[in-house]
Amino acid sequence: MTVMEQRGAYRPTPPPAWQPRTDPAPLLPDALPYRVLGTEAAAKADPELLRLLHAQLVRGRRYNAQATALTKQGRLAVYPSSTGQEACQVAAALVLEERDWLFPSYRDTLAVVARGVDPVEALTLLRGDWHTGYDPYAHRVAPLSTPLATQLPHAVGLAHAARLKGDDVVALALVGDGGTSEGDFHEAMNFAAVWQAPVVFLVQNNGFAISVPLDKQTAAPSLAHKAVGYGMPGRLVDGNDAAAVHEVLGDAVRHARAGGGPTLIEAVTYRMDAHTNADDATRYRGDAEVEAWRDHDPILLLERELTERGLLDEDGIRAARDDAEAMAADLRARMNQDPPLDPMDLFAHVYAQPTTQLLEQETQVQAELDAEAAGPEGAGR
Numbered sequence: 001m002t003v004m005e006q007r008g009a010y011r012p013t014p015p016p017a018w019q020p021r022t023d024p025a026p027l028l029p030d031a032l033p034y035r036v037l038g039t040e041a042a043a044k045a046d047p048e049l050l051r052l053l054h055a056q057l058v059r060g061r062r063y064n065a066q067a068t069a070l071t072k073q074g075r076l077a078v079y080p081s082s083t084g085q086e087a088c089q090v091a092a093a094l095v096l097e098e099r100d101w102l103f104p105s106y107r108d109t110l111a112v113v114a115r116g117v118d119p120v121e122a123l124t125l126l127r128g129d130w131h132t133g134y135d136p137y138a139h140r141v142a143p144l145s146t147p148l149a150t151q152l153p154h155a156v157g158l159a160h161a162a163r164l165k166g167d168d169v170v171a172l173a174l175v176g177d178g179g180t181s182e183g184d185f186h187e188a189m190n191f192a193a194v195w196q197a198p199v200v201f202l203v204q205n206n207g208f209a210i211s212v213p214l215d216k217q218t219a220a221p222s223l224a225h226k227a228v229g230y231g232m233p234g235r236l237v238d239g240n241d242a243a244a245v246h247e248v249l250g251d252a253v254r255h256a257r258a259g260g261g262p263t264l265i266e267a268v269t270y271r272m273d274a275h276t277n278a279d280d281a282t283r284y285r286g287d288a289e290v291e292a293w294r295d296h297d298p299i300l301l302l303e304r305e306l307t308e309r310g311l312l313d314e315d316g317i318r319a320a321r322d323d324a325e326a327m328a329a330d331l332r333a334r335m336n337q338d339p340p341l342d343p344m345d346l347f348a349h350v351y352a353q354p355t356t357q358l359l360e361q362e363t364q365v366q367a368e369l370d371a372e373a374a375g376p377e378g379a380g381r
């Protein structure tokens with residue numbers, strides 16, 4: 001038979017033994033972000049939880065405002081505000097058990113504080129005083145990560161290790177929309193799904209990676225859809241609806257704890273302030289866009305639900321604001337004190353076994369400090 005005759009006889013058949021490995025349908029996110037507030041689902045929400053969320057949102061908003069003010073007074077080097085994203089921040093902290101771990105990015109100071117870290121300690125890194133600034137083990141909160149998405153593989157590693165050891169621990173990792181374009185995001189997703197690690201990824205899609213809008217960042221139908229390619233469920237939630245974020249995160253944490261593996265959640269929200277106090281957001285977005293989000297403010301949505309259902313009155317709102325003011329006053333007072341700093345601390349906790357170069361630098365800095373302490377007389381000797 002000639003080659004041409006063979007070709008004529010060829011009938012395409014599927015590759016042997018091929019079949020879909022997983023049915024993708026159950027992994028797909030809903031078409032629209034899941035909502036609770038203002039819908040029938042709100043009737044099922046626990047009133048106590050809603051009131052707690054409200055108090056924490058009000059506190060969180062005040063914390064963001066105070067920290068931003070501290071940058072203007074030169075007390076903080078930089079602050080990436082999460083104003084507008086408080087529902088994600090607070091829900092992330094509240095869904096975790098004490099034994100669980102939170103892996104935040106630089107934007108997530110509020111989640112760190114809501115988890116119980118001292119508000120001043122949570123700002124130490126941003127003040128430029130100290131690595132991390134708090135003890136990660138005390139509240140099981142990893143350091144605020146400035147390199148994008150590097151916290152994600154760390155979260156997967158911790159979750160996987162906990163599972164191997166038989167510890168009933170879940171890791172929750174926070175990342176921005178821009179962070180999902182990083183290689184670390186891919187590696188974390190893949191390992192998490194292959195190992196079925198007890199980890200939950202919360203993407204706060206706040207619209208921008210500094211000045212880069214989402215549509216210049218990804219061609220995916222939604223960030224939640226990215227989950228399907230890795231073989232884990234993707235969920236899409238209204239990130240300004242605190243009750244919805246709390247519910248979706250809670251489901252994912254329980255799923256992970258029960259051995260069901262990871263979930264990727266995209267919370268659709270908006271960064272109301274500039275990227276940081278050092279950024280001018282008017283250069284890349286218009287007022288109309290920002291104004292449209294004011295009607296979908298997380299505190300507004302929750303207050304409306306609570307007051308319409310008679311679960312919160314003026315006194316309750318005032319109490320939440322008073323509590324937030326007291327927290328802000330304390331933060332202001334303590335941040336205005338100059339902490340005693342030892343420059344030699346810079347060299348501590350960098351490596352378990354310091355490198356030769358680090359030891360050389362340490363000796364050099366110590367010598368400079370000694371010369372300074374000795375004054376002009378000692379300097380020449």
Ligand SMILES: Cc1ncc(C[n+]2csc(CCOP(=O)(O)OP(=O)(O)O)c2C)c(N)n1
Pocket residue numbers: 107146147148175176177178179180206208209210271275
């Ligand atoms: C690996 C890495 N690349 C670049 C940067 C510079 N950088 C800091 S913030 C940022 C944008 C991140 O946007 P997104 O992930 O959406 O988070 P958001 O700031 O909106 O919370 C970039 C590119 C960085 N910190 N780390």
